[in-house]
Amino acid sequence: MRVLGVEGTAWCASAAVHDTETDETFIESDAYEPESGGIHPREAAEHMGEAIPRVVETAVSHADGDIDAVAFSKGPGLGPCLRVAGTAARALAGTLDVPLVGVNHMVAHLxxxxxxxxxxxxxxxxxxxxxxxxxxxxxxxxxxxxxxxxxxxxxxxxxxxxxxxxxxxxxxxxxxxxxxxxxxxxxxxxxxxxxxxxxxxxxxxxxxxxxxxxxxxxxxxxxxxxxxxxxxxxxxxxxxxxxxxxxxxxxxxxxxxxxxxxxxxxxxxxxxxxxxxxxxxxxxxxxxxxxxxxxFLRDNAGMIAVLGAEMARAGDTVPIADSAIDPNFRPDEVPVSWRENESV
Ligand code: ATP
Structure with missing residues (x-):
């Protein structure tokens, strides 16, 4: 299975393709760098709008075959950024006619x-x-x-x-x-x-x-x-x-x-x-x-694609109509469908 991951929670516009057969992950990222001060949500969202098409195109061009699912960071993160990346992921899943997976960014980090x-x-x-x-x-x-x-x-x-x-x-x-x-x-x-x-x-x-x-x-x-x-x-x-x-x-x-x-x-x-x-x-x-x-430590779409693949394998996909972003999405809200047999 090949899963396209899309990441855009704050500063990093990123796309990745994870291939479950080879366990290889290609990541392309484009960082937003504020001219002064910290991350400005509107500027960061504008960066997402410009950079996401570019990083997606590069990641997909490196995929060794068709994409089987699209995974995206559903939250937590900055609302304006999440909305841009989420819209891109929905459009990609719809166009490619493949399942969509909504990934918790913090769970993906670990x-x-x-x-x-x-x-x-x-x-x-x-x-x-x-x-x-x-x-x-x-x-x-x-x-x-x-x-x-x-x-x-x-x-x-x-x-x-x-x-x-x-x-x-x-x-x-x-x-x-x-x-x-x-x-x-x-x-x-x-x-x-x-x-x-x-x-x-x-x-x-x-x-x-x-x-x-x-x-x-x-x-x-x-x-x-x-x-x-x-x-x-x-x-x-x-x-x-x-x-x-x-x-x-x-x-x-x-x-x-x-x-x-x-x-x-x-x-x-x-x-x-x-x-x-x-x-x-x-x-x-x-x-x-x-x-x-x-x-894989800093924000990146590789972790979204890797967890997206696990979730897709477990059937944990989401209809486009139910795929709203959640800026306050906590890690303990996620039923861990892909590790169902584990209980520690
Ligand atoms: P989150 O993942 O919680 O949404 P985030 O999007 O800001 O947070 P990360 O990519 O996980 O993203 O982390 C970025 C942070 O890592 C920045 O605050 C940056 O200063 C910090 N950072 C990067 N490199 C280093 C380093 N070498 N030492 C300490 N902090 C670092």
Whole structure:
């Protein structure tokens, strides 16, 4: 079976073709890059309108045969973007006369790791831009064991870098700046398996407010100052705190569920320091750890096509009339039809 995936929840217009016979996935993506500030929903939706036809054409031209189903990100995400990508997917399914599959974007972030690692009963850490969840599979659904009580993890980092005047996305720039940093104390907020970033972000912004940002133009080197906490130190400490919080809750979830498998998903998972901390924690408790390659961690249509294929195989398709997008679609709302015989 060959499934065309369409992704357009926020910044990434992407199309992919997954071939279940060869297990190969071709992905073509086109990122929206705001000129300044963060993601502007209307501009991002305009980007979807321009880029989706292009990425779909490229992906389909690489398919080795006919497309058997079209899968799309039904949510969660930015409404204006989801509507454009959803309309494209419906039009494609109708034109090709194939079934349509509505995929939960967060479940796709973690299922791609399960697909690759073939773990039986993992705890899944979704460290993405707009979300941060710890999930475990139980009784036919992914259950939210813990989550952020305010912003998503990537968005929190991006808000901090926006404060500095750095261009979007901020995560890779913080990772680069952190290499030259030393630890300064910042808040650390974990409550059971939930966690919070807002106090930490305010403290990080305050720490750099003594640092001159008036000439900021998009790079860490612009922000050195003798007057305040060096921005490299704040970046280093921000990463240490955020990733230690995510590692602590992941360990607690492994301990409480009895699972010995951890899967990472989401764009922040591209950060080497986060992966190092999670890997070390898993090693210490004898658990297996899997992080997909970068192209499957950040938003991409490959994960939509891979999960779409599983859902189509299970008959979990949707009539076009019932395929409305859902900007607030939570992972625990999804009956996991494709793993029906599993109950962890
Ligand atoms: P969601 O999947 O929840 O809808 P999203 O669409 O913003 O969120 P992702 O592609 O999962 O998307 O993640 C993007 C986020 O990843 C951005 O916030 C970005 O700053 C962050 N990010 C990217 N690379 C890194 C990195 N090396 N270190 C830390 N964060 C990173």
């Amino acid at each position: 299922e791609i790791g399960r697909h690759e690692a073939e773990f039986d009963s993992p705890v899944c850490l979704n460290a993405s831009g707009a979300n941060a969840h710890l999930l475990g599979f139980h009784d036919g659904r992914y259950r939210v064991l813990g989550e952020t009580m305010d912003t998503g993890v990537g968005n929190a980092i991006d808000k901090f870098t926006r404060h500095l005047g750095w261009s979007h996305p901020g995560g890779p720039k913080v990772e680069a700046a952190a290499k030259d940093g030393e630890y300064v104390d910042l808040p650390y907020v974990v409550k059971g398996m939930d966690f919070s970033f807002s106090g930490l972000m305010s403290a990080a912004k305050q720490a750099v407010d003594d640092v001159s940002t008036s000439e900021a133009s998009g790079g860490p080197s612009e922000h050195r100052s003798d007057d305040g906490t060096p921005v490299e130190d704040v970046c280093f400490s921000l990463q240490e705190q955020i990733f230690a919080m995510l590692t602590e809750v992941s360990e607690r979830a492994l301990s409480l569920t009895g699972s010995d498998e951890l899967v990472l998903g989401g764009g922040v998972g591209q950060n080497a320091r986060l992966r190092e901390m999670l890997e070390k924690m898993c090693e210490q408790r004898g658990a297996a750890f899997y992080a997909p390659e970068a192209r």
